Amino acid sequence: MATLAELRSLVQPTTLAHERLLPVGSPLDGLFPGGGLARGTTVRVDESTSLALALIAEATRSGSWVAVVGTAAIGWAAAADLGVELRRLLVIPRLARATWAEVVAALVDNMAVVVVRPAVPVPERDARRIAARARERGAVLIVDGPARCWPIEADVVMGVSGHWSGLGAGHGRLQSRRVAVxxxxxRAANRHRTVEAWLPGADGSLRAVPTGRPVTVVR
Amino acid sequence: MTPQRTLVVWCRDWPIVALGASAGEPIAVMKANHVVATSPSARVAGVAEGMRRREAQRRCPEIRLADHDADRDARAFEQIVVALEAVTPRLEICRSGSCAFPTRGPSRYFGGDEALAGRVHELVGGLLAERDACGVGIADGTFAATLAARRSLQRAGSPPVVVAPGRSAGFVAPFPVSALAALGSVPADVVDVLGRLGIRRLGELTDLPRADLLARFGRPGVLAHALASGEDDRPARLGDPPADLDQCAEFDPPAEHVEQVAFVAKTLADRLVAELAGRGLACTRLLIAFETAHESAGGAESVERRWRDEGALSAAAMVQRVRWQLEGWLSRPGARSVGGLRSIRLHPERVGPATGRHVGFWGDVDNAAASAMRAAARVDAILGAGSVMVPRPSGGRGVGEQVRLVPIDSMDAALDPSAAAVPWPGRVTRPHPASVWPTPVVAELLADSGDTVGVSGRGVLDGTPARLSIDGGPWQPVVGWAGPWLVDERWWDPLAHRRRARFQVEVATGAAHLLALEASTWWVEATYD
Incomplete structure (x- = not known):
């Protein structure tokens, strides 16, 4: 076994961490410089649970495992509608501050994607250590929360803004939300890009809004 | 190779026996909401294995239901194992309630197979509450012997069944093919296909050419044919496994807790499985040996047990066997203070070719599940068992009820997926909220007049929602709202009865919430973010 591992390290084609990507569903893939989540990076999602769930959906469907840490407040039915394969999720709902860093580090070591939702700002030392660990192990760290929760700069910051349709003044019901993601x-993601999408669409899934130019690049 | 003459002891309803219940009491042992074992009186009342809890209670209202506990079964079986060790040193435990040993030596000593079977029956029957609850069978190979033991249980007084050498094929021929999955290690889907092809009895299977079964089913087909032909389930001997595969660990100071030993055993088992896998082998019979710190006249006391498995023992299964052996041994009637455990040894006694799956050469996606399980084990070690959860579909109407979190260790016993498939009239419609608050958050919803919006008993609002504040936060103007949807749940139960009026409210920032008004207080149940 030891010789096999040695042989493997000799003949394995060299892939740099940033060249390995986790797939992301359409139309979000157009936003990312390489067309997917680069392994080893940190993505901060600015307070949108549905965007965080949409980001991991394609990865779980293609066989990667995802850990969701520090929150029980996720609508799993919405996650399933967004295409998340619930069979490949591990959820650690309750996490004390004392063990937070230790548990997240253990997960970053073994999982393809770790979604954290810090309730209180993470100490800067812990944040740096975990981001470095994710870079080293080729895991994607998704931080779902406002900027103050994550004191260091993330590789990629994503956000949504939009409005719901279907709700009137005392009638109707929420049907879909048109957003700009x-x-x-x-580095490669230094251009600000946006894409129009339905998040969620009427059936709860993520849909592209058909327009002439799906991705706007602003210099 | 001629199969080894084997004696199998099979105790009827072992999980019931392990409970230590009085005879005649109707009991069922439940696992994942299904009956796995029943006592005779429960069977008379119509309770059968595989039945659901409700159905069992309907047929027999006075039935006592007990949870299945593999550790308890293993502990209780220890006394049988100890008794049989007086007959043979080569005892293999197949599962709790059943064990096997080769008859060659003991049979000659006791004067023939019949005499040996009679003696074993007397020995084991004497330990059980009912003498006829134990079946003994001797035949060529473990599979045929197990069928013989089960046959003996079906006869009055359970006289041992001894199949003459070379007659095993004829003996197993009338048994149904489902026995291959239940007692052999043939996958259930293969047996299912055989049934649909019109092959109902093992004898019909042996009429087919083995080459055709190999072509259609691969290795399981050959195994099925071999078992049905009365051959042993073991492939040709690979020779004794090399002794350097033994995994030992010493405890200094001696280990005092089962958990401590199990932790070390996990490392040993992982190493053993990896070593075997490196040679393309899998362990089918494992010898676990303990040595205690207790010094008696004959030196240190040691306990050895052999555990066999029809398939191959995984590392997790090995650790479970270690735990069973240890707990069984500690629960012996004459258990003394043993002063801890000094060493543990895992020795693969019999190995077979590994037929497990192959991982990709660069090990990627195939490793992902194993890697995730490692992560779960590590987190469980840090936070305590039951802290890692997995979402599983379940039935329900509320926003958080359609999928529930269950601890990962109870995954087999997960919620009934069929409940999720049936329609739930009145459930919250799509799109579902992305955030569901486990405990609702207090909110305030004011009308233009500045009064809290209220709903009458008939569902009429006393104002138009204008401003929303969540948990004492800033006021946000309401741009759209709908409702009320009245929910009157469990009105038949005064303690669980809840009346709520649900609203969907969108505020100016584009955020939308699912609000509920209950007892004049507004709550945020979920948020569409």
């Missing part, structure tokens, strides 16, 4: 960040 934005992405900005460092």
């Amino acid at each position: 934005s992405l900005s960040g460092r």
